[in-house]
Amino acid sequence: MITRRSLAASLAAPLLQAQTRRPHILLISGWNLYNIGDVAIPMGFLRLRDQHFPEAKVTLLIASYPEELGGYYRKLYPDLAVIPWEFKPGVPLSPAMEEAFRTADFLALSSGMTLSYGYYGLEWDRYIPRLLAFLKARSMGIPYGIYAHSFDKLEPHGEYLYQDVLGTAAFVYTRDSKSLELLKSKGVRCPEMAFAPDSTFAFDFRNKPAGDQWMREQQLEPGKFLAFIARLDVNRFRADGREKVHAEQTRELIIRYVRATKDQVAIVPEVERLIKDTKAGVYDQLPADVKPLVKFRDTFWMPDEAQHVYANARSLVSAEMHSPILALAAGTPSIHPYFAQAGLKQWMYQDLGIGEWLFDQDQVPLDNIVGAMVAVHKDTPSARKKVAKAMDFARQRQRETWAVLKKAATAHATKRG
Numbered sequence: 001m002i003t004r005r006s007l008a009a010s011l012a013a014p015l016l017q018a019q020t021r022r023p024h025i026l027l028i029s030g031w032n033l034y035n036i037g038d039v040a041i042p043m044g045f046l047r048l049r050d051q052h053f054p055e056a057k058v059t060l061l062i063a064s065y066p067e068e069l070g071g072y073y074r075k076l077y078p079d080l081a082v083i084p085w086e087f088k089p090g091v092p093l094s095p096a097m098e099e100a101f102r103t104a105d106f107l108a109l110s111s112g113m114t115l116s117y118g119y120y121g122l123e124w125d126r127y128i129p130r131l132l133a134f135l136k137a138r139s140m141g142i143p144y145g146i147y148a149h150s151f152d153k154l155e156p157h158g159e160y161l162y163q164d165v166l167g168t169a170a171f172v173y174t175r176d177s178k179s180l181e182l183l184k185s186k187g188v189r190c191p192e193m194a195f196a197p198d199s200t201f202a203f204d205f206r207n208k209p210a211g212d213q214w215m216r217e218q219q220l221e222p223g224k225f226l227a228f229i230a231r232l233d234v235n236r237f238r239a240d241g242r243e244k245v246h247a248e249q250t251r252e253l254i255i256r257y258v259r260a261t262k263d264q265v266a267i268v269p270e271v272e273r274l275i276k277d278t279k280a281g282v283y284d285q286l287p288a289d290v291k292p293l294v295k296f297r298d299t300f301w302m303p304d305e306a307q308h309v310y311a312n313a314r315s316l317v318s319a320e321m322h323s324p325i326l327a328l329a330a331g332t333p334s335i336h337p338y339f340a341q342a343g344l345k346q347w348m349y350q351d352l353g354i355g356e357w358l359f360d361q362d363q364v365p366l367d368n369i370v371g372a373m374v375a376v377h378k379d380t381p382s383a384r385k386k387v388a389k390a391m392d393f394a395r396q397r398q399r400e401t402w403a404v405l406k407k408a409a410t411a412h413a414t415k416r417g
Helices: 006-021 035-051 065-075 095-103 128-139 157-167 176-186 210-218 242-261 270-279 303-312 320-327 346-350 366-378 381-417
Strands: 024-029 059-061 081-084 106-109 144-149 172-175 194-195 227-231 264-267 294-296 316-320 334-338 359-360
Touching: 006 227, 024 035, 024 128, 035 059, 035 065, 035 303, 035 320, 035 381, 059 095, 065 081, 065 294, 065 346, 081 095, 095 128, 106 128, 106 381, 128 144, 144 381, 172 176, 176 194, 176 316, 176 346, 210 303, 227 242, 242 264, 242 270, 242 366, 303 320, 316 320, 316 366, 320 334, 320 381, 334 346, 334 366, 346 359, 359 366, 366 381
Parallel strands: 024 059, 024 106, 059 081, 106 144, 144 172, 172 194, 227 264, 227 316, 264 294, 316 334, 334 359
Antiparallel strands: none
16 A cells, blocks of 8 residues: 555655666865955855865765854755764764765865965874775775865975875865965876866855844945955964054054045954954054044854855955955955965965955055055956956856866766665
8 A cells, every 4th residue: 555655755766766877076174264265265165166076975075163154154055965074083973974975976175275284384184084985985986186275384204195185186276376286286186177266266255134233223324345354363374473564554544545435444353262352453553534434343254144245345455364365256356465374375366367456464555455445446347357257267167166166076976886
């Protein structure tokens, strides 16, 4: 006798079988809950999947804050599988992680700096676990690759490991050409090595209600304000008091821009830990004629709200990297004053053809940066055309690189049956 339950089960069986045969990507990502760039990176990867490989499913091997970040991601992708990152010394993998590898057709490490051996210190435990994941995939015949990652350092004697592990990858894509040069100088050779934009360039989840509400509260008129993101933690890299100099530079950039244009400026965060220092070192010290035109956000936000605000800004200036990426992806001109110790990722501006908006704030006169800010204000349409051209190239590279990923994963899924 056929019951309603047995009929439903029989109808669902082919669907379940089809689902098990979908190409399956394991993604190592999800670095930090309190940094909008780190939060956005996996979402950009998922959007690239939607655009270029929609038949594939993704399991996120999340590196930090699995419950909180996983909950944020599942609001937009309810069926996303999230497994906390493992590969800890002396600890066997969980059955869930073993099963994820057993059913995987590709293992990818997304954008970040986590393989920059020596950048975060020389302790092997910071870097080896991710290499071990690639070695496990290789031992199981699963193709793997590095997608839009930065390699800021590769100190002795890590090059021997990297030559071996990355040498058998399906691809090694770096998000800046300087990282690619570094790898090659250390003897890393892979058949497919090239530039690919940070996966955040594909992020397009905009929280319009929250963003509009904040702009109304701050009385910010769309298209007539500049978003500004400071970075004042130079003392992480050099103990010479440079953060005070950068705070002074930041104030000066805002002061000169406001006086020259009469535009509003919204000082907003990319990372939570710098909100307090930015208020004390920048906002609180602005002069009386400038401060009324400057708004300060004293609470952290997620990248979907941030990107909606960036999309409504005339332009953006940021000493952090991922707010410019979110803004450029939304079509907003973005100027990036950086300091060299923050890594190589800023060179993606050169790779995208917008190097004129890239400034080393320790080397370039402030007049140059202010000049670029005011030039965008005077001719915003031309600046937006430059953004559109850069994004056309970014999307071209996304299509080309995902074709390689799709081919490798599909071939393995077909072989697996």
